[in-house]
Amino acid sequence: MTEVSIIMGARGRPENTRRCLEAYTKLTYTDYELVFIDILYDKINLLPIYEEFKDRLPIRRLELPENIQDYSPDSTWTPATTWNYGIRHSDGKFVILTGADILISYPDMIERFLTQYSNRRLASLTYFLSRGMTLELENIPWKPNPDCIQTIGGFWDDNSSGNQNMNRTTAGHTTYLTGQPRNEWEWMGLFRTDLSHLVNDQDLVIREGFLGREAEMLDGYVCYHQAHPPEKVHNVVSPGWHYETEAQARLQEPAPRDTN
8 A cells, every 4th residue: 555645636727737746756755646636627638747747756647527517426526526536546544635736845745744643634834826926937946946936026915816925824725735644534524525516615614614623734834826827717506505513514414505
């Protein structure tokens, strides 16, 4: 069994994905697999990107179609399905969840997860890059010196993501870069696909909060959320939910739809 499985969801955005995978080539830990979930939509796939890295990374590519109108919990992409699908097709003792927009920083990421974990999910502090900052990555030596990303003009006070990076002090989001032992997957309530279809990322944060679960910080580590390039907007169903009981928050019972 592999020691660590990294589950990475990717939906188009080839340049972001290429930078993301390039950062993983510098990892110093070797006993890991990277399960690359290629989400197919509008006939777009990332097979060419995978081909670039298949000889440089311990990477496996799995396809998931985006088909909200004909949903299947085992074969259709949603933000909830990606992680379950990847975990079920991995064998690592420790599972790290992330996305192809997330640029990791230091090469000892996996070692930090394994040495710092105690009994709560670990998550990295994530800073956000505007579209202009994301494009500027092409002009700075971020791979050997990830800290130089924080010197890009406007990094600390840009508000395009809804909050300034100077105000980001905790790892509050559950799906940017998180890790936990595989045997705690169900116990942590990580997105059980048979009951969690069409649940968006924000809803997962609300559910974790209702259950009183928070991620501990991965000490001394940061990552960067690359801005999404302009793309076609899809009108898909993204329901919100009100959790009235613990059973609903654990996805053991249906929760009423949020009609607001």
